[in-house]
Amino acid sequence: MKDGDLMVQQAIELRNVCKKRRGKTVGPLNVNLPQGYITALVGQNGSGKSTLLHMLLQLTFPEEGEIRWFEEAYRDGLPLQLRQTIAYVPEISQNEENLWTAREAAGFRRHWYPSWDQGYYEELLLKLEVPENARLGKMSKGERRKFEIAAALAAKPRLLLLDEPSSGLDPFAWKIMIETLQRYMDEHEATIVISTHIVEEVRRLADYIVLMHQGQLLGMAEKDSLFGSWSEIWVQAEGGQALEELAAELPQALELKLETPGVASFLTQQIYQYEKRIHDLGVKVIKSRSLELDEILSLWSRGHRPVLIDQKRGE
Amino acid sequence: MWIPIQINENSAEPLYHQIETQLKSLIISGTITEGTLLPSIREFAGDLKCSVITVRRVYQDLENEGLLRTRQGTGTFVSHVGDGTMAGYKQDAIRKALESAVDVGLSVHCSEDELTQLFKEIVQDKYGKQK
Numbered sequence: 001m002k003d004g005d006l007m008v009q010q011a012i013e014l015r016n017v018c019k020k021r022r023g024k025t026v027g028p029l030n031v032n033l034p035q036g037y038i039t040a041l042v043g044q045n046g047s048g049k050s051t052l053l054h055m056l057l058q059l060t061f062p063e064e065g066e067i068r069w070f071e072e073a074y075r076d077g078l079p080l081q082l083r084q085t086i087a088y089v090p091e092i093s094q095n096e097e098n099l100w101t102a103r104e105a106a107g108f109r110r111h112w113y114p115s116w117d118q119g120y121y122e123e124l125l126l127k128l129e130v131p132e133n134a135r136l137g138k139m140s141k142g143e144r145r146k147f148e149i150a151a152a153l154a155a156k157p158r159l160l161l162l163d164e165p166s167s168g169l170d171p172f173a174w175k176i177m178i179e180t181l182q183r184y185m186d187e188h189e190a191t192i193v194i195s196t197h198i199v200e201e202v203r204r205l206a207d208y209i210v211l212m213h214q215g216q217l218l219g220m221a222e223k224d225s226l227f228g229s230w231s232e233i234w235v236q237a238e239g240g241q242a243l244e245e246l247a248a249e250l251p252q253a254l255e256l257k258l259e260t261p262g263v264a265s266f267l268t269q270q271i272y273q274y275e276k277r278i279h280d281l282g283v284k285v286i287k288s289r290s291l292e293l294d295e296i297l298s299l300w301s302r303g304h305r306p307v308l309i310d311q312k313r314g315e
Numbered sequence: 316m317w318i319p320i321q322i323n324e325n326s327a328e329p330l331y332h333q334i335e336t337q338l339k340s341l342i343i344s345g346t347i348t349e350g351t352l353l354p355s356i357r358e359f360a361g362d363l364k365c366s367v368i369t370v371r372r373v374y375q376d377l378e379n380e381g382l383l384r385t386r387q388g389t390g391t392f393v394s395h396v397g398d399g400t401m402a403g404y405k406q407d408a409i410r411k412a413l414e415s416a417v418d419v420g421l422s423v424h425c426s427e428d429e430l431t432q433l434f435k436e437i438v439q440d441k442y443g444k445q446k
Contacts, residue, residue: 037367178361186357207366223366224330231325272327290324 010071011035011159011191012056017065019051026051026215028065033193033208035070038185040202040223041195042297043212049195050091052212053161056193057088069159084113087157089148089165091195098137102130102147106154113155121154124180128173141168149177153184160184162194166201178204199294213301223293225308230291230299231271236284237264249281250274254304267291267299269307316354318347322363331369335376342382342393343404351393353383 010032018027026048033039041049054060055067058078066073069082078086097105102125110116125132128146136144145168152160166174178201184190196202202209202223209226211218237243243264247256252274253266263286268274271288278285291299296306320337322330341347353359356374360367374391377383385391420430 182357182361186355203364204361207360207368222368224369227330227365228324228327288325 009035010068012193013066013068013071014052015066015068017055017062017067019048019055019060019062021051024215027062027217029217031210031217031220033191033210035191036189037207038181038192038194038205039208039210039220040206041193041210041212042197042202043301046214047212048215048217049212050163053088053163053193053195056161057086084115084155085158086161087113087152087155087159088161089145089152089163091163091167093136093144093148095137098135100136101133102136102151103132105136105147106151109151109155115156117154117156120156121150124150124153127176127180142170142173145169146173146177149180153180156188158188158190160190160192162192162196164195164197166196166198181205199292203293209297211297211300218300219305221306221308226293226296226306228290229306229308230267230269230296231288232265232267232291233271233278233288234259234263234265234286235278236262236286238262246281246283250278254299316352317362318354318359320363322365330365331372334363334365334369335373338373339377339380339382340404340408342377343396343401345396345401347393349393349395352389353391353393355390 012031012033014029014031016027017029018025029048029052041052043049051060055062056069069078074082097108100108106116106118106121110118125147128150130143130146130150131139134143136147139147145165149162149165152162166177169177181192182205185192192205194201194205206223208220209223210220235246237246237258239261240258243256243258246264246266247253250256250266250268253268256264256266259265275285300306318338318341320334320341322333326333347353353374354362356367356370360370363370374383374385378385378391382394382396383391384394416434417430420433425433
């Protein structure tokens with residue numbers, strides 16, 4: 001445990017949470033999402049990310065386990081006061097507001113969110129170029145997303161849940177969204193949980209990554225501890241015989257293969273531990289590179305859990 | 316403010332250490348001057364594509380070394396760098412560069428005399444040009 005961890009308060013805690021659907025179970029989920037940080041929820045379609053977000057809003061309820069919000073379980077339902085501090089951008093916008101313009105929808109939402117900041121809302125609509133007089137139902141997917149993001153932030157939430165917020169956004173709007181979320185985090189004591197498929201979004205925004213796969217939560221990592229955890233190495237290898245010898249000497253190597261005659265490649269974790277060994281074997285390293293975040297996550301979802309790089313101070 | 320820090324993704328050096336070393340040398344070398352307001356932790360993390368946990372650690376370490384100070388509500392600033400620190404840093408930087416040059420010499424079996432001769436030539440050449 002790192003120094004200071006004891007003081008960290010949790011925004012969300014899940015204990016053995018299970019949601020059973022016909023033919024599919026999400027869980028058991030065990031995770032803590034700390035206050036004041038951005039946690040990215042990543043995983044393939046159908047891995048259970050949206051179900052997890054729905055449970056955090058009590059749009060759906062788990063059959064087993066316990067969820068705690070800001071360190072309380074609220075077994076009889078989330079009180080209004082707490083709901084008013086949570087904002088949500090759903091994966092698919094709600095139909096109920098389709099006939100309203102952005103202005104009219106704001107009037108409705110303002111009623112439910114006492115901390116609604118109309119000035120901030122209008123500033124965001126302007127910045128994101130959301131059409132003022134169009135009905136929400138008539139907007140393009142991207143325009144509707146922009147409205148949803150602006151309206152969620154205008155409620156000044158303490159907990160912001162974003163389900164693939166950038167789908168449909170053009171690159172300019174995407175950049176504004178990233179910067180707006182960063183600034184919001186800077187100026188408020190907020191917590192963001194964002195489900196996303198966009199690696200660049202994780203790279204720019206996330207502090208923590210939670211990886212889900214087929215209804216299971218594979219783990220949570222501080223994003224930077226994944227940095228440099230896997231490498232791809234190209235070495236000189238004369239042929240099949242040399243390849244077999246290499247495989248015997250480096251049992252931890254994955255995807256060992258002959259790239260072209262004379263060159264073999266493989267994946268390994270913690271390359272700095274094996275560099276000397278490879279050198280001692282008399283194998284010539286041609287090139288190496290660190291795997292990208294998406295490659296690391298993809299290996300992880302195939303069962304190759306990364307050994308997290310120790311980010312602690314060397315004490 | 317944009318801080319010129321370059322992260323090497325292929326380095327085995329941990330991220331926070333890369334950032335810390337570079338930020339430190341930018342401050343001690345005077346590239347970022349005393350009183351400069353650094354980006355907020357969240358902003359800097361976004362620029363560097365790392366987490367706020369890493370940036371916070373870097374700011375705290377440099378604060379403990381007296382290179383940065385944080386004023387509640389305003390942000391993190393560059394402090395006064397003492398002349399002693401500056402001189403020590405210069406020596407360190409030169410020593411490191413020379414050590415790696417000598418290592419290259421050793422690796423190609425260059426003799427001590429040969430290396431010293433080369434060093435003298437380079438010094439004369441470079442310093443001569445400055446006059």
